Amino acid sequence: MENGANLNSSTVDGQTPLTEACARGHVTCVSLLLQHGATPVGTSYTSSPIHRAAAKGHPDCIGPLVQHGADVDQQIDQSGSPLHVACSNQHLSVARKLLQLGANVNNSVSGDLPLHIAARLSNPELVSLLLDHGADRSLRNLEGKRAQDLAPPKSLAERLLRQSGEVSPLMQLCRLNIRKTMGKQRLEGIHDLPLPTELKHHLLYQSNLCQHPLPQNHSNSGQHPQGADLHNFTEMR
Template sequence: MTEILEERPFGWQYTNVYLSIFVLFCFKLFVKISLNILTHFYVVKGNRKESARIAAEFYDFGQAICFGARKTLCFLAFCIIEDYAQTDLFVQIVLFKYSWMWQVNATTIDGVTPLFNACSAGSVTCTEVLLEHGAKPQAEAFQPSPIHEASSKGQAACIESLISWGADVDFDIPHLGTPIYIACVSRELQCTQKLLDGGANVQKGRFLDTPLHAAAQKDCPEIIRVLLDFGANINARNLELQRPVETAPPNSTAEAVLLLYEATPPSLCQLCRLSIRNYMGRSRLHLISHLKLPTLLKSFLQYR
């Protein structure tokens, strides 16, 4: 019998060993896929606490191999946790204990990043942590944009974080427009204010539609006043050659505000403020607070 085995190929003698390794690999893969599906199930059902717990255990399983899909799912589960106590716990478990497995810019099949999810949920803590550990504040081409998502959901604090980390406030997506245009369409006054404070171009919207057109169409007098204070052109025309006042609903508050502004030109103080801000440029607006000027004048230049 020994002579027969010795005559057989060397690899054939270890067939059973290879088979065992293959079976073990398939079993581990099955367990990982099951955990992935289970975590996704809890995320969809809204059980954030359970999804975070399973995601943390998921990182404990098989540390030698780390798949991009697993890391992405774990971070997505982390980013939609709205309870700050749970968030801090998950940060401690995942971001610090397993820092070697970070992949903060991983995407789902739809191109969604953890940062996008954090901004969508309005979690400033998650947004800051992801940005601090390498998340890109600016979306790649054809990816969902975090700053657009925050603008549409009214997440002004997330917008402020994104701007402070270098997000482009004038990032133009052809079918959506700029973040400030999205904020006006969504009737989000605070987001509009944050974007303008960050240097957003008050005239840049979607194609020839300006943010003022969007605010007029949505009958948002508060946003209209803010846009006009920042120098919006009341005579700009869209693709239909309509001015903002012509797109406002008839006999609406927005129409009344625009007609009143047409009859009362801006003051000299307002024109001076716009000229100074334009001269400084968007990249240096944050330096206004460091100018050797009276506090009252600095506040005026910052629209405080």
């Protein structure tokens, strides 16, 4: 870089130094490249740095990219948004980071929302996270199916989607409305609001004041494929 290297040069398939650093999770390298002028949106619609970080499960690379202008809702043909990619690869920490930064939870790709993807994969952690961030369980894909129709029968994901209490708690509705009003570009401004610290943490999804608890699993049916101890999930979040 000191000798004038082109930081945005790309391979024939559109890979740049920044996309490679994101794919490998080299946060220091990502920050250094961005500080010296690497473009955060990539040079090809098939190789966005933020999509690469999402696909490979590197949430720590997301923040620097967004700070330098990357769009958490950037769409790529066939892949959709970074949130779609994170959900498809079941990277919970990446999905959480994207949502905290204001990613649109109800964006669709080929008719599927992130919630449809999480349900089809029978991943209750992702389902719970998406619901907490305002995912609309009533929306249907191009096949006319809701998320609960795509989850395996009797799985934890299906029970979470079908459980009673479909009306969201008032605290969650207020949080979603405040975040929507501020817009994803100004969410960091929540820190400057004249509010109690715990309430600011709630607005930033940094507390457990309001969340969707997972239903208790009283049998082995519908067990998550990765075998997690899901009844303790709310303590893990």
